[in-house]
Amino acid sequence: MAFTASDVKNLRERTGCGMMDCKKALTESGGDMDKAIELLREKGLAAAAKKSGRIAAEGLVVSVVEGNVGVVLEVNAETDFVAKNADFVAFVNSVAQTIIKENPADIEALNDMKCVGTDMTVAEALREKILVIGENMNIRRFERLEGALVPYVHGGxxxxxxxxxxxxxADKDGFVACGKDIAMQVAAAAPQYLSKEEVPSEVVDKEKEILTAQAINEGKPAAIAEKMVNGRIAKYYKEVCLLEQPFIKDDELTVAKYVENVAKELGGKLVLTKFVRFEKGEGLEKREDNFADEVASMMK
Known part of the structure; x- marks a missing residue:
């Protein structure tokens, strides 16, 4: 059975494997798509140990709410291409649903739980995806919340x-819009803390030390330097504390004031108590690929 370039593309989209691997699998299977997928899985079994040491800093972050329970989850893979693979996306969503349903204490506990929509544990389902798709993957982190929640995902x-x-x-018109506005602010401005009260005293002391040194280096007398530091600390809070930040849609308001105004409009209680922000791959080493070189090598 012959196969076409379109078949190679289709197999790559279904499995996330490399083009040359897909072409070889289709050649070996005589163009049989299902057999080719089986062959790729079999080859993955032999290469699984090697994959575990490869850098996985791409992937997907999801934010999902079911009723009054929600989860923000990051699952990493090696390439951005795999992050768009429908099978990978479905796996990530299954893991998110498992966290919502089972409330695991940590990733180790999560790995031992039955993955929603499968007959496997989460660890077994992850291993299967590694073997099928051909890239190292790992469940990096999650945070599960309960209450009145609004999720937001940026940049796919x-x-x-x-x-x-x-x-x-939470059941009133305007609540979700308010929550989404604030979630978008968190995505864009990347605050580190909710409020001034949450900033650890040692962090504030260190910041004051740095700002004092800056003022003295500028030639300011100690008394003047102290006043300058107090002003700069206020500016620091506006940068790192969500409630102190200028509201992104109206910089005449702080986020705290915006929430206060919405509470009045809705005629009830509205207090922002927590936020979670995961950015894909933050803090991880990224691998560097030269796609042009990869394609050129395939043409030899």
């Missing part, structure tokens, strides 16, 4: 955000 899974409220207005 590059950034996942969830905001949590203490409110009696």
């Amino acid at each position: 899974g590059k950034i996942g955000v969830m905001v949590q409220f203490d409110t009696d207005c």
